[in-house]
Amino acid sequence: MISRYSRLAVAVLALGLAVYLFTISQISLGLLLILISALFVLFFFRNENMLAAFFYMRKNNMERADYFLRRIKNADETLSKGQAAYYNFLMGTIESQKSIFQSEKYFKKALSLGLRMDHDLAMAKLSLAGxxxxxxxxxxxxxLLADAKKLDKNKMLTDQIKMMQGQMGQVGMQKVGMQSYQGRKRM
Known part of the structure; x- marks a missing residue:
């Protein structure tokens, strides 16, 4: 893999070569090099493994998304702060399929680094509420559920929030039932 700043250097060289090709009337090759330069600049700001992981998450292929996320080594050092937040968000989502307790650290880290989208913040807080x-x-x-409800402006998570609130009510009723049962047992 090419390092982050090497990509920028290749982009600058390709752009310089494109300008030279324009001066010697090689317009089509110059345009091709500008396109290649733009791709290197894009990959300077966006990690290609993150882009692939997002693609596979949308296709609901968690194994492939996990594969591309695991290819990123030292995410905190190699990714920008925003990308590291979404890296942790995606890792938390994948880990929540395996073990909800393992996903907690990823969601907390994603929240601390700062997710940009309100619905992503709502999803992370909903998962932490679980x-x-x-x-x-x-x-x-x-x-956490109250925070998620405030952040869910498009009402995409309304059903999940209501379901979780219902489950919390049932858990509370079970505890009250257990306490009254234990109180009767003592008598």
Whole structure:
């Protein structure tokens, strides 16, 4: 793989060569080199493995998305802050399919680095609410669900939020039932 700054250097060289080709009337080759230069600039700002992972996530192919995300080594150092946030968000999403408790660290890190889109923030907070509920921390789960509800302006997660609130109500009823059962048992 070419390092990040080497890509920028190749882009500058290709652009310089394109200008030279324009001066000697090789317009078509010059345009081709400008296109190649633009691709190198794009890959300077966007990691190609992240682009592939996003593509496979949209196709719901988690194995391939996981493969491309695992190819990124030292994500905190090689990716920009925004890309590192989305790297952790995608890793959390994939890990939540395997183990919800392993995904918690990725979602927390994604939130701390700063996701840009409100629906991504809502999804991360909804997932963290599920983790908090699984751990039995109802107050934290309620706070995270309230935050997710505020951030879900397009109402894309309304059904999941309602379902989780219903599950929290059932968990609360089960605890009340267990406490009253234990109280009767003592008598």
């Amino acid at each position: 983790v908090a509920m699984a751990k039995g921390n109802k107050r934290e789960a309620q706070n």
